[in-house]
Amino acid sequence: MRILIVGAGSTGGFFGAKLAKAGRDVTFLVRPQRLTQLEQHGLCVRSPAGDLDIKPQLITAAQIHSPFDIVLVAVKAYALESAINDMAAAIGPDTLILPLLNGMRHMELIAEKFGKDRLLGCACKVVTSLDESGRIIQQGMLNDITYGELDGSDSERVANVHAFMRDAGFNAKTSNTISRDMWEKWTLLAAMGSINCLMRGSIGDVVSVKGGREFADRVIDEVASIIQSVGCELSAPFLAEARRLLTLEGSPQTSSMYRDLTAGRAIEADQIIGDLLVRASAKGLKAPILTLVYSNLLVYQAQLQK
Incomplete structure (x- = not known):
C-alpha cells in the first residue's frame, strides 16, 4: 500500500517518519517552503524514544498523477480547505482518507468533497512541535493513533490499514467506537x-x-x-x-x-x-x-x- 501524508509538520511528520523508517511506502505532500526545508535538512525527529533522521519522499500538488491507497490528512484545521484542493488528485475510487485533525467539522468538509464512504474515523495522541529549524520535537512517550469505521463495524479495509500501520514504532490500534x-x-x-x-x-x-x-x-x-x-x-x-x-x-x-x-x-x-x-x-x-x-x-x- 502507498500512503500520502498531507502535511509534514509536527504530527504528520512524526507518524510519517516512523512509517518510512519501518519500510512503508510513504510520500509527503508539502508546500514549497516546507519542501525546501526538508530537501536541505531531511525529516528529523527528536524524541525520548530515540532520534530519527530520514530523507523523505516529497511531492507537491502539481506532481500528483495517480491515486494513493491511504491519504493521511495531518494539517492544522485552518489549512484544511487548501489541503483538500491540493490532495484532490490523490483520491481515487478506493482511496481511504484518515484525518488527524481536531474537532469534528473537518469530517463534514472532507465528506462534502470526496464522499463519506472514503472516510475512516481517526484520532491521535502525541505531543510534538516544530523547532526553529523544522525538526520535530516529541515531548514524552505518548504516540497513539486509533482508527475505525464511523458506524463501529469491522471491515476488511480497516484490517488492511491496521496491517500497514502496526509495528511501525508507535501505538496503532483499531476502534469500534471511533466516533x-x-x-x-x-x-x-x-x-x-x-x-x-x-x-x-x-x-x-x-x-x-x-x-x-x-x-x-x-x-x-x-x-x-x-x-x-x-x-x-x-x-x-x-x-x-x-x-x-x-x-x-x-x-x-x-x-x-x-x-x-x-x-x-x-x-x-x-x-x-x-x-x-x-x-x-x-x-x-x-x-x-x-x-x-x-x-x-x-x-x-x-x-x-x-
Whole structure:
C-alpha cells in the first residue's frame, strides 16, 4: 500500500517518519517552503524514544498523477480547505482518507468533497512541535493513533490499514467506537484549551490560585454538557478521568492551542471552540464561558493579523 501524508509538520511528520523508517511506502505532500526545508535538512525527529533522521519522499500538488491507497490528512484545521484542493488528485475510487485533525467539522468538509464512504474515523495522541529549524520535537512517550469505521463495524479495509500501520514504532490500534473517541478528544481539547488560554497558564498554574479549581470545574461541566447534547453520551469513567487530568495540582499540562498562542502562531480557535459554540447555539444551549473564551481568542487572532 502507498500512503500520502498531507502535511509534514509536527504530527504528520512524526507518524510519517516512523512509517518510512519501518519500510512503508510513504510520500509527503508539502508546500514549497516546507519542501525546501526538508530537501536541505531531511525529516528529523527528536524524541525520548530515540532520534530519527530520514530523507523523505516529497511531492507537491502539481506532481500528483495517480491515486494513493491511504491519504493521511495531518494539517492544522485552518489549512484544511487548501489541503483538500491540493490532495484532490490523490483520491481515487478506493482511496481511504484518515484525518488527524481536531474537532469534528473537518469530517463534514472532507465528506462534502470526496464522499463519506472514503472516510475512516481517526484520532491521535502525541505531543510534538516544530523547532526553529523544522525538526520535530516529541515531548514524552505518548504516540497513539486509533482508527475505525464511523458506524463501529469491522471491515476488511480497516484490517488492511491496521496491517500497514502496526509495528511501525508507535501505538496503532483499531476502534469500534471511533466516533465516540473523537468526541471525547474534542471534549478534552476544548476544556483544556479554554482553561489554559483564558487563564494563560498550565493546568497546575490555574488550580493553584484562588478560584482556579472552581473555574476549571465550570469549564469542564459546560463543555461536557454541550458535547453530550450535540455529539455523544460521555461515560462516567471518561468524565471522572477528564476532571482529574484537568484539575491536577502541579500539572504542567497545556493544550496545543495554548502552546501555539504563547508562541505567537495561528490557532485553531474556530475549529475547537467556535464550532462547538455553533452547534450549541443550534440546540438553544447557553455557553457563557466558551463564549468568553472564543471572544478572547478572536482578539488574539485579530492582533496576529495586524
